[in-house]
């Protein structure tokens with residue numbers, strides 16, 4: 001079967017990169033939701049004034065300068081770095097709590113769904129796992145802290161080498177990853193090419209204890225809008241943050257086909273949001289129930305040959 005180069009790469013190396021899959025408009029929307037969410041948090045803790053001073057120290061302040069609009073216009077990585085530092089330094093919030101607020105705002109605005117329903121993502125995912133698709137709605141965004149923040153705070157979402165299978169995902173799931181906010185592409189992910197063919201690598205204390213002597217590491221440098229799709233057995237880790245980088249925000253998503261029941265692992269502990277229906281499921285939805293009575297059809301007598309009810 002000829003799948004094309006991209007999917008061949010997924011089969012061979014365990015991952016594929018979809019260049020420019022996400023539009024600038026959608027990325028901007030995700031960033032705007034992030035800024036609004038952080039602004040609301042800072043407001044709750046009376047920290048907006050301090051943020052203004054950090055961002056615009058040289059500027060004379062006038063009425064209305066603390067408005068959300070002003071912060072939306074800021075450079076996203078700079079805003080993110082200062083907003084994070086204030087929330088981590090001056091409140092009880094952890095990086096996990098902060099991403100959790102942003103993740104929930106993303107769900108409310110359908111950001112995860114919009115990313116997944118982008119044509120170039122759909123076109124590459126569906127040949128691999130089909131069309132009855134869900135993403136794990138109890139997932140999380142990742143924040144990799146800058147050097148300045150990580151000396152002071154727990155860099156909880158910075159991850160050592162792992163396989164998604166250890167997080168409870170089944171072998172038939174797929175992992176999606178894309179950068180949202182970062183100052184450059186140097187602190188993204190490192191993957192081990194072809195490690196998805198090694199099977200389950202033994203772990204202790206949240207890190208692998210038996211890696212082969214020789215393996216090929218690839219340091220990914222995705223541009224904004226590029227998407228990484230990888231196999232749940234691929235070994236990957238957060239790349240160390242270079243000295244000059246600001247903190248990074250990225251969006252990992254776990255995708256599964258809920259019709260594939262053979263390898264559920266711990267997936268049922270999570271919640272899932274359906275974002276695509278196969279043609280077979282679409283017919284089932286018309287029927288509405290497993291007794292196959294035409295429950296949803298208003299009046300079979302009134303049905304036209306093309307299926308419409310008049």
Ligand SMILES: O=C(O)CCC(=O)C(=O)O
Pocket residue numbers: 142143144157158159164175176177188189236237238239250251252253
């Ligand atoms: O963003 C990161 O640093 C880690 C992401 C990750 O482990 C994943 O997408 O599965």
Ligand SMILES: [Fe+2]
Pocket residue numbers: 159162163164236
């Ligand atoms: Fe991961």
